[in-house]
Amino acid sequence: MGMDYSLKGLPARGDCLIAASIADAITLIPMVASDSASHELCSLIYSGLIRYDKDLNIIGDLALSWEISQNGREIVFTLRDDVRWHDAVPFTADDVLFTYHSLIDPKTRTPYAGDFNKIESLQVINPYKIKVTYAQPFAPALSSWAMPIIPRHLLQNEDLSFAKFGRQPVGTGPYKFVRWVTGQQIVLKANDDYFGQRPYIDYYIYRVIPDPSTMFLELQAGGVDLMGLTPLQYNRQTQNVYFNRCFNKYSYPSHGYTYLGYNLRDNKFKDKKVRVALDMAVDKQSIIDGVLLGLGRICTGPFLPDSWAYNKGVMSRRRDIPGAKRLLAQAGWADTDGDGIIDKDGIKFQFCLLINQGNSLREYAAQMIQQQLKEVGVMMRIQSIEWGVLLGEFINKKRFEAVLMGWGLPPEPDCLDIWHSSRVREGEFNFISYKNEEVDRLLEQGRLVIDRASRAGIYQRIHSILYDEQPYMFLWIEDSLPIIHKRFKNIKSSPSGIRYNFTEWYVPSEEQKYGPRHKVLL
Amino acid sequence: MRHYLIRRIILTVPTIIGISLVSFVVIHLAPGNPVDSMTMLDPKVSFEAREKLMAQYGLDRPIYAQYMDWVRRIVFLDFGVSYRDGQKVIAKVAARAPVTLLINILSVLLILLIAIPIGAASAVRCGGLYDRFTTVIVFIGFAFPGFWLALLLMSLFGIRLGWLPVQGIVSLDFDTLTAVGKTVDVAMHLVLPVFVSCVGGIAGMSRYVRNNMLEILHKDYIKMARAKGIKERDVIYKHALGNAVLPIITILGLSVPGLIGGSVIFESVFGIPGMGRLFYESVMSRDYPVVMAVLVIGALLTLVGNLMADISYSVADPRVRYDK
Numbered sequence: 001m002g003m004d005y006s007l008k009g010l011p012a013r014g015d016c017l018i019a020a021s022i023a024d025a026i027t028l029i030p031m032v033a034s035d036s037a038s039h040e041l042c043s044l045i046y047s048g049l050i051r052y053d054k055d056l057n058i059i060g061d062l063a064l065s066w067e068i069s070q071n072g073r074e075i076v077f078t079l080r081d082d083v084r085w086h087d088a089v090p091f092t093a094d095d096v097l098f099t100y101h102s103l104i105d106p107k108t109r110t111p112y113a114g115d116f117n118k119i120e121s122l123q124v125i126n127p128y129k130i131k132v133t134y135a136q137p138f139a140p141a142l143s144s145w146a147m148p149i150i151p152r153h154l155l156q157n158e159d160l161s162f163a164k165f166g167r168q169p170v171g172t173g174p175y176k177f178v179r180w181v182t183g184q185q186i187v188l189k190a191n192d193d194y195f196g197q198r199p200y201i202d203y204y205i206y207r208v209i210p211d212p213s214t215m216f217l218e219l220q221a222g223g224v225d226l227m228g229l230t231p232l233q234y235n236r237q238t239q240n241v242y243f244n245r246c247f248n249k250y251s252y253p254s255h256g257y258t259y260l261g262y263n264l265r266d267n268k269f270k271d272k273k274v275r276v277a278l279d280m281a282v283d284k285q286s287i288i289d290g291v292l293l294g295l296g297r298i299c300t301g302p303f304l305p306d307s308w309a310y311n312k313g314v315m316s317r318r319r320d321i322p323g324a325k326r327l328l329a330q331a332g333w334a335d336t337d338g339d340g341i342i343d344k345d346g347i348k349f350q351f352c353l354l355i356n357q358g359n360s361l362r363e364y365a366a367q368m369i370q371q372q373l374k375e376v377g378v379m380m381r382i383q384s385i386e387w388g389v390l391l392g393e394f395i396n397k398k399r400f401e402a403v404l405m406g407w408g409l410p411p412e413p414d415c416l417d418i419w420h421s422s423r424v425r426e427g428e429f430n431f432i433s434y435k436n437e438e439v440d441r442l443l444e445q446g447r448l449v450i451d452r453a454s455r456a457g458i459y460q461r462i463h464s465i466l467y468d469e470q471p472y473m474f475l476w477i478e479d480s481l482p483i484i485h486k487r488f489k490n491i492k493s494s495p496s497g498i499r500y501n502f503t504e505w506y507v508p509s510e511e512q513k514y515g516p517r518h519k520v521l522l
Numbered sequence: 523m524r525h526y527l528i529r530r531i532i533l534t535v536p537t538i539i540g541i542s543l544v545s546f547v548v549i550h551l552a553p554g555n556p557v558d559s560m561t562m563l564d565p566k567v568s569f570e571a572r573e574k575l576m577a578q579y580g581l582d583r584p585i586y587a588q589y590m591d592w593v594r595r596i597v598f599l600d601f602g603v604s605y606r607d608g609q610k611v612i613a614k615v616a617a618r619a620p621v622t623l624l625i626n627i628l629s630v631l632l633i634l635l636i637a638i639p640i641g642a643a644s645a646v647r648c649g650g651l652y653d654r655f656t657t658v659i660v661f662i663g664f665a666f667p668g669f670w671l672a673l674l675l676m677s678l679f680g681i682r683l684g685w686l687p688v689q690g691i692v693s694l695d696f697d698t699l700t701a702v703g704k705t706v707d708v709a710m711h712l713v714l715p716v717f718v719s720c721v722g723g724i725a726g727m728s729r730y731v732r733n734n735m736l737e738i739l740h741k742d743y744i745k746m747a748r749a750k751g752i753k754e755r756d757v758i759y760k761h762a763l764g765n766a767v768l769p770i771i772t773i774l775g776l777s778v779p780g781l782i783g784g785s786v787i788f789e790s791v792f793g794i795p796g797m798g799r800l801f802y803e804s805v806m807s808r809d810y811p812v813v814m815a816v817l818v819i820g821a822l823l824t825l826v827g828n829l830m831a832d833i834s835y836s837v838a839d840p841r842v843r844y845d846k
Contacts, residue, residue, distance in 0.1 A: 018694070024795075026607045034560050034567070109578050109608075111560070114568035161578075162608040182617055183795025184690060205694065210790045210799065213673055214689045218793075221681050221688045388554025388808055396558070408564075417568070427558075428569050 008510060009489070013190075015507040016203035016514040017488065020215045020227040024183050024208045027166035030148035031103055031110040041206060044188055044502070045086075046148030046171035047195075049077055049096065054494035054501065056307060056411040058142060062091065062149060062172065072137035072450035077145070079128040083195045085151050086176045092127040098152035102160055109161040115144035137448045139455060143412040148173075174199045174503045184208055200506035201488075203514070219247075225485040231293040231361075234481045247483050252493045254480040257299040258362070258406045259472040260353065260369065261432045266401050268351060275470035276317075277327035281376040282369055283319040288476050291364045296478040301463040302407065302415050305477065306495050308452065309413035309459035314467045324376045335377050342377035350379035351401035354394055357384045362404050365475070369404075396427045409477070411496070413459045416443040419466070434471040487511040523836065530832075534825045541821040542596070542814070546589050549805075549813050555581060556605045556808040579605055592814065602811040606804075611815045614800060621691055622789070622796035626781040628716045630774070633723040638770075640724070641731025642763055648736060656728070663725035672718045672791045679714065687711050689793035715792045719785065730773070734766040768839055775831025779824045 025038040030046055033039060049063040060066075063077040083091040102108050103116045118138050123131045134141055151170055158165060169177050174196065175188035186206040190199045207224060209215040216233060218224045220242070229238065234249060243249075262269035269275060284298045298316045303309040328334070333342040333349055342349045353369070355362045366382045373380050380402075385394065394400045407418065417423050420443050421435035439462055446458045467474065482498060484491060487507045491498050507513070557575045576582050580591065595602055601611035640660075644653040680688035687693065691711045692704075699707055738744065739762055747757050786798040797816065804812035 032608075034564065106574065107578075109575055111564065111567035111571045111575065113571050113574075117568075117570075162603065166607065167609075182614075183799065184692070184793075185694070208795075209689060209793045211689075211793065214676065214791055214793055217673070217676050217681060218688045221684075223688060223694075386554070388558055388806070389552075391558045392554040423569075425569055427572050 009508045011200055011490070011506040012509040012512070013198075013200050013506070014202050014509060014515055015487070015512040016205060017201050017505070018205045018207055018223065018225045020207050020209050020218065020224040022208075022210055022212065022215070025180075025186060025206070028169040028177065028180075029150065029160055029163065029166040031099075031108065031112055031150070032160055032166065034111050037206075041186060041188070042148055042169075042171075043173070043499075044175040044204060045169050045173045045177055046150070047083075047173050048148050049079075049145040050142060051146055052411055052496055052500070054492070054496050056304070056496050061146075062096075063145070066142070068142070068450060070133075072139065072141070072448070073134050075132045075141060075145075076125075077130050077132070079130070080195055081128045083172050084193050085153075085172055086170045086191060086193075087151075087154070088193070089151070089153050091149070091151075091172050093124040093130045094127070095149050095152045096130055097122055097124055098156065099147065099149045102150065102155070103147070105160075107159065107161075112147065115140065116147075137450060139447050139450055140412050140414045175204055178203075194503075197503050199503040201502075219483070225488070227483060229481040229483050231291075231295045231478075231481065234295060234483075235293045238483060243483075246486055248486055248488075248491070249481065249483045250491070250493050250498055251295060251479040251481050252495075252497060253297060253305060253477050255304065255409045255411075255497075256406050257302065257409060257477045258365070258404065258475045259299070260475060261403050261405060261472045263398060263400050263402065263431075264433045264435075264471060265398065266351075268349060268401070271331045272469055273327045273331040274333070275473070277324040277331070277376065278373065278378065279470050279473050280317050280320045280324040280327070281378070282372050282473060282475075284316065284475055286319075286372075287365050287368050290368055291361055292476065292478050295481060296476045299474040299477045300467050301474060302409070302418065302466065303413050303459060303463055304409040304411060304495075307411065307413065308456045309463070311460035311463035313460075314464050316467075319372075321375055328376060333377075340374075340377060341379050348379065349377065350381070352381045352383055353402045353404055354390060354400050355382065355384045355404045356387045356390050358387075361478075366404055395431050398426075398431055398433065413455075414443075414446055415462075416447060419443060419462070419471075432471055436465065436469065439465055485513075487513060527829075527833075530829055534822075534829075537825060538818070538821060542593075542818050543589065545817040545821075546592065546814060547585065549808075549810055549817075550585050550588065552808075554808050556810065557581070558808075560606070560807065592811075596818070601815040604804075604812050605809045606807055606812075611811045614812060615797070615815055615819065618795060618797050618800045621794055622798065623781055625712065625715055625719060625788075625794070625796070626777075628712065629719045629723060630777060630781075632716065632720050633727050634770070636720070637724045637727035638731050638763075638767060641728040642735050642758070642766065644728070645732045645735035645739065645766075646758055648732075653732075660725045660728055663721045666721060668718055668722065669787050669791050671721065672714065672788070675714050675718065686713055689791075691794055715788055715794060718792075719788050727770075727773075730770070731766060734769060735762060738762045738766050768835075771834045771838060772831050775827040775834070776824075778827030778830070779820045781823070 021037050023035065023037045025033070025041050026035050027033050027038060028042055028045060030039070030042040033042060047061045049061060050058050051061040053059045062079055062083060064080050066075055066077045068075050079093060079096070085091055100116060100119065100122045103110055103113050118134055120133045120135045125131055132141070148171065154170055155163060155165055167180055172195070174191055174194045176191045178187040178189045180186045185208060188204040188206070190202050192198060209218055209224070212230070215224065215227055216237070219227055229249070234251070238247065238249060262275060264270060288294060288296045288298065297305065300314045300316050301311065328342060332344045335342045337343065353366055355366050363384060370380045370382060395403065418429045419434055419439055420430060421440050423430040424433050442458050442462050446455055449455050449458065480497060488505050489508065490501070490504050490506055492501065494500060556579060557572055560575070580588060592602070603609065604611055604614060640656055644656045647653050676688050679686040687710055691708060693707050696704060696707055744757060744762055747761050748754070786802040788794070789796045789798040800812065801816045804816070
């Protein structure tokens, strides 16, 4: 009779996805980990109470449902009662309580206690119902419960900062931990008892390859199924027959933007006209085309494009050299001595832009900005500094004139810590010392108001004020450029990227590469 | 000899203290700190959380107090706990050291095996075609950037020909292999890294041997040997070569710390989780306990290497005696 060919290409369990990463994970205890490698793996091993769907809406994960009351001060979560930890112990509300206590415990070395310190009390009503009460309404509260929940029964007598658990974690997520070979690979296996849809792909191997060129060679050698490409690799080096036959490439806006931040305590940058003029002098699209090879979009503010907080009415300024010069002249800057550099009160307009070492995209962009600013008579020098030094000695201590950096764009738009005028102490995030009373008020309101539509109004207003005032020159949002082996099916790009439906990716059985015969994974 | 040894060993104590003090101060005074590199400007990390972390690592205390704490622990050979992941530092070093050690020992052996004959032969044929040919080759070896050579070889043997694995030290299916299979697997993975790490060494070492050999071939006792009518082969291999390679002992002694230090570049390019990368990562994240451990172990090995070189000298060269 032969094979039933109608099954060809259908979803099937099996195979293994090998993802490459430059860095090894540090610890797989989610609240102690602060690096992206650890977080990526934790998201497969653990579950939070909520998660984001493909359109970045909040949906239940361990929580079946929730009710927000008391003007947003109280959230009652109803938890799933069919969840087991990877070691088969049932998950209950006690685990949530334990996770909360671990987060706020002064002994825990966690950087993420902030949102949870705002909780007044957390009550276990019954094993599958908890009530969280906040001292005052806190709009980002719900999204903070994406925090992975950790198992009480395994950790209650452990010091989280040193627990062995960090290298052999037990969670409730779609994948179970198998093994970790330091500096080489971390192996996960599909969780047959997962409360959601059991993943089709049996194994997930996280392979550590520290050198990007080597990683690209390993991709060609077939030892890697998924990696992030650089714009150059995406546009130029993966255009041949081999790559077209074996791989699919995806591109979607990454959740982060790059900006040029001014130190607003510096006299040169205090005048809004100057900042707007500098913005008009720099052609963002030419930078995106030159540096990102077109794989990015212009950024106009600190919110995720296409999200509810984003103000579609904010249009980026056209490059306008005469206009920029006019504005600078209005602010008192003109080239009086004919040396090509504008000056005011005998001081030339020159400043130093700090960038972090080793980020070549930012280096190239800085050079283009330098050239374009020269056309309006502004002299910018570039200095690249090692990351730790840049933060510790220059940013935190506010000893800089301008800096080229990036921020993430999380789905929750609250950015009070970055823009509020109170957040200017050493090590806080408003290191440019921005102060605008309306923005302060709006940011505070944004946390207190729960209703999505009213919040949208607040953040869209913030967006337009920030673009108008230019405390940062908002530059670009680059694209994420993953490349994935063609045998993986059902991968769909969305505003949240491609990972949101990872459990639904599959390899048709006739195309599976790693299986029992390959003995790779046993 | 015994007096000399005892004196040398006693002298290492203040040396180690000095080295550790300087390293400690330098790494702590270097700008940046572990908490900054850990939290990476993450807006989710509150100001209070950073302060708390600083206090938990004891970084808010004066530097001399931190150093005294470190000394108090180190006396009991306790290198402390990594800031990054809470693992014991000594366990991290123990996990990374073997592969670096293996690659370096293999490459030192290979260097000696290849460089001494090349160097000796070109000295004997000094100015001849062979000498000029090896000189050119050697200088190419010197000038070739190691990481580039590595990438070229990976592309050739790993992808075009498919004979060797591209990177890493074991295959994905390593755990399922037999003992023989495992050995073969590791050996295959080591071919390129060992070769690449040899290239520069062979170049340097063969030049060194050549120059020593040339010097010795002009010595009176060689003329004397020739005058006595000893066969040229014996003159070269028995009388000259032995003396020409003697100073290599010093070089080997000095290369002992390199055995454990590893190389960031090779290890990164070949994806080898060795000491070089451990050190680099710990410096980048300001993981002070790990940095200190690697530096102190390195210093200790340097001293041991020097001492061993001196002792080997006195054994190998009858002209060297340490007691009057």
